[in-house]
Amino acid sequence: MQQTSQPLTTNAAGHLTIGGVDSLDLASQYQTPLVAYDVAKIRDQVRRFKAVFERAGVDYAVSFASKALSIKAIYQVMAAEGAHVDVVSGGELYTAQQAGFPMSQVSFHGNNKSQAELEQALQAGVGMIVVDNFHELTLLSQVARAAGKHQPILLRLTPGITAHTNEYIQTGQVDSKFGFDLASGQAATALKQALADPFLQVEGLHAHIGSQIFDVAGFAGVAKKLVEVAVTFRDQFDYLPKIINVGGGFGIRYVSADQPKAPEDFVATIVDEIKREAAAANLPLPAIWIEPGRSLVGPAGYNLYTVGSRKEIPGYLPYVAVDGGMGDNIRPALYQAEYETVLAKAPLAEAVETVRIAGKYCESGDLLSAHQNLPATAPGDVLAMLDTGAYGFAMASNYNRNPRPAVVFVEKGKSQLVVKREQYADLVRNDRDYQG
Ligand code: LLP
Secondary structure (H helix, E strand, C coil): CCCCCCCCCECCCCCEEECCEEHHHHHHHHCCCEEEEEHHHHHHHHHHHHHHHHHHCCCEEEEEEHHHCCCHHHHHHHHHCCCEEEECCHHHHHHHHHCCCCHHHEEECCCCCCHHHHHHHHHHCCCEEEECCHHHHHHHHHHHHHHCCCEEEEEEEECCEEEECCEEEECHHHCCCCCEECCCCHHHHHHHHHHCCCCEEEEEEECCCCCCECCHHHHHHHHHHHHHHHHHHHHHHCCCCCEEECCCCECCCCCCCCCCCCHHHHHHHHHHHHHHHHHHCCCCCCEEEECCCHHHHCCCEEEEEEEEEEECCCCCCCEEEECCCCCCCCHHHHHCCCCCEEECCCCCCCCCEEEEEECCCCCCCCEEEEEEEECCCCCCCEEEEECCCCCCHHHCCCHHHCCCCEEEEEECCEEEEEECCCCHHHHCCCCCCCCC
16 A cells, blocks of 8 residues: 555545545546645644644634635635634735635734835724834835834744754854844844834734744754843833744654644644743743744645646656646756645556656646655546645746636545636737737
């Protein structure tokens, strides 16, 4: 049997099922390439995160980092689950607005928010703006004054901690484009300026150390660091943060070699650390906010492709080409990201060969997988790539003027189209004839 990153579900015919629906039926009903989400998995992960805080008896917010998937339907699921969301652009904010997401539960991030974006955010009534730099501090104050509003903010700090999948470095990431630097005193200057501003209400502190992190020490480190900073700010400015936001980055299992803890275990460590450090420093326990993106939607996503051509070269792994590729998932080409892929009609079948899964884009680097064990495949077979739910569709493009795929949400045996497949007409909708 093929090794996969997660247990797969099959029906009586032995086909892969997604949310209780046969993946081959999804492929024939909606065509391929198709992005399908098992919505129950998303809900379950939100609930697991919430349970950590409920058990610990602390105030909290689980804020979905919607850059991982920004479509109307996901904001509606997050609203139903009582999650917050964070957005990083006017476009993501607009999508959340169009979805009817409660604006008081939105945090707005970004290292270069424009005046128009800040005006949009204030007009929408966004609950929190995560202020990144001095330019923004001044601009936001002007925009808030003009709107006659008193805007709640968090200050984004550069914690001097960076973490990648399996490593964590203290003082590593001082050189970052995000946030107020701590070591040079920028953060303290920013707090002083914000506290003196009648249009801003400083609710607390924020930091984010990276993405797809497996090392629990990085999260413990950022939690500890933020409490330390809070203690310094209390002593220096008599300021007490109401919220400490430790960002996201909880790693998920893409291939069976990945062995992260469950995302909620990372969060339990963060909560314990903040509780302990705050108690030791006699600091009132702030609310703890997290911003998971990948861990909420990644494992719930499946990309379905149809097999087309095959190329054999003696001495090399064969190329099995599919009808999608870097336009619907650029992560393998961009980050050498690895996934596991199964044959949808027999996901548990014994693998008989190792192949390369090639996309259809005109670039040699457009490989969805550089080595995938698979049973025999033939043109017309459907392949299901697993764990594609984060930063796949979100980073999709129209490269080679391929339309972006449809997205379906599947739950309790029912599927629903939530993003229509682009048509050729969509590709030229904004083009204008040149009157040369
Ligand atoms: N909060 C902040 C401030 C962030 O910058 C990010 C991700 C998150 C939360 C969510 O991180 P997550 O839980 O999803 O790891 N395109 C890349 C990932 C970029 C992540 C950027 N920031 C990828 O495909 O791996």
